[in-house]
């Protein structure tokens with residue numbers, strides 16, 4: 001599926017006025033392609049992901065998923081689209097301390113009402129895909145930072161999404177582990193035909209991207225991939 005943000009403007013209340021976080025932003029994410037979003041702190045990158053994830057409704061513009069505008073949907077419909085079509089790997093989406101890596105994934109399916117057997121099989125497959133088959137029974141404190149990040153990526157794929165939204169996937173990792181996570185996101189994007197949008201502060205990551213969008217003061221411009 002293609003995600004297309006079209007002329008999106010988002011403002012937040014700011015004292016007596018409004019702060020423009022996204023200023024007529026347009027962005028295309030195509031299946032099998034990795035779009036990197038870069039820009040200074042406070043430029044609007046997280047806001048962009050939140051709009052794409054349908055967690056925030058923009059003031060104007062469209063969020064098109066295969067041509068359907070998600071902005072017009074009601075809350076229940078948006079929740080369904082998010083659950084069925086969108087994978088979210090945000091920094092704030094922490095792992096639950098008491099659950100094993102496998103359970104971090106199956107709990108998602110459980111909440112969505114899926115039968116445990118199918119969910120367990122898919123979760124194991126995903127942990128295998130991110131290189132953690134042997135660690136399926138470990139809890140977060142028994143995993144390295146890079147392994148925990150892999151679990152969050154696998155969890156983001158649990159609903160077999162078409163669109164994957166990733167916020168700063170390597171910020172807590174050293175450069176070697178960060179590079180491995182980038183390789184993983186690149187590979188999964190290609191193999192699973194995901195339309196991936198990834199916010200990153202690390203310019204080394206741009207070599208992995210098919211498209212690079214720079215956001216400055218809420219305005220987006222396309223950069224040539226590195």
Ligand SMILES: Nc1ncnc2c1ncn2[C@@H]1O[C@H](COP(=O)(O)OP(=O)(O)OP(=O)(O)O)[C@@H](O)[C@H]1O
Pocket residue numbers: 012013019020021039040041042043044045046047048
């Ligand atoms: N809930 C909010 N209410 C008011 N202003 C907000 C809110 N969230 C973000 N902002 C402001 O909107 C602007 C864009 O913020 P955003 O978090 O999207 O930037 P960012 O590029 O992700 O920054 P960083 O790289 O530091 O995470 C900033 O000026 C920020 O202060």
